[in-house]
Amino acid sequence: MNKLRAIAIDDEPFALEVVKNLLEEVPFVELVESFTKAIDTFTFIQENAIDIVFLDIKMPGLSGIEFIRSLSNPPMVIFTTAYSEHAVQSFELDAIDYLLKPFSFSRLLKACNKAMALHQLKANSGQPVIESLPAIFIKSGYEQVKIDLSNLLYVESVGNYIRFHLTAQTIVSRLTMSEAEDLLPVKVFLRVHRSFIVAKTKITKIDKRSVWLTDLEVPIGVSYTTEIENLLKNLPK
Numbered sequence: 001m002n003k004l005r006a007i008a009i010d011d012e013p014f015a016l017e018v019v020k021n022l023l024e025e026v027p028f029v030e031l032v033e034s035f036t037k038a039i040d041t042f043t044f045i046q047e048n049a050i051d052i053v054f055l056d057i058k059m060p061g062l063s064g065i066e067f068i069r070s071l072s073n074p075p076m077v078i079f080t081t082a083y084s085e086h087a088v089q090s091f092e093l094d095a096i097d098y099l100l101k102p103f104s105f106s107r108l109l110k111a112c113n114k115a116m117a118l119h120q121l122k123a124n125s126g127q128p129v130i131e132s133l134p135a136i137f138i139k140s141g142y143e144q145v146k147i148d149l150s151n152l153l154y155v156e157s158v159g160n161y162i163r164f165h166l167t168a169q170t171i172v173s174r175l176t177m178s179e180a181e182d183l184l185p186v187k188v189f190l191r192v193h194r195s196f197i198v199a200k201t202k203i204t205k206i207d208k209r210s211v212w213l214t215d216l217e218v219p220i221g222v223s224y225t226t227e228i229e230n231l232l233k234n235l236p237k
Contacts, residue, residue: 003030010056038067050075057081138173155197193221
């Protein structure tokens with residue numbers, strides 16, 4: 001997998017150092033340069049291929065939002081800011097994510113996964129959906145492990161951990177079920193129980209109480225029956 005090339009812009013050197021240190025743990029993103037002034041990046045962006053900019057909003061001189069609006073073909077943007085009031089405005093600019101300082105590594109990784117998913121979908125445009133599913137990275141132990149979503153059968157919550165069951169292996173990560181659900185594209189994955197998410201394309205049978213992935217029976221939670229009914233309505237006749 002090719003790395004996404006990134007730059008970071010923040011008027012606080014300490015904030016840039018935080019982003020740099022966190023990104024060193026993300027195997028598919030390379031931070032190629034950092035800037036304390038947005039105005040200093042124009043020439044660099046014109047002369048270098050950049051996929052993502054990690055961007056503060058409130059900066060002296062040119063703000064982050066003004067900077068993005070000034071670019072004719074901006075890279076993907078992940079805002080990193082201490083202020084929540086610009087969230088709506090940032091998403092109107094098609095930002096990938098909006099990280100409120102101080103943010104954790106897991107929150108940054110989630111934003112990076114979203115950026116990589118969009119990058120891969122654009123690269124695979126025109127291919128069937130199942131073939132163009134992105135890969136995601138999750139933290140398992142001390143490593144960042146790649147999960148090819150086209151091979152993911154189902155996700156299971158077990159205590160404080162999440163098990164990602166793939167066709168050839170199982171990967172365990174310390175995540176909440178909601179965090180795991182946020183990583184998965186809703187067009188392909190469906191939560192059927194408080195402890196289970198399944199790949200729609202892997203379902204082989206559905207009855208009143210369960211969905212089946214070949215020989216594996218996964219229970220349907222009472223509060224998720226509407227989602228199953230909607231899935232059945234949208235199946236080809």
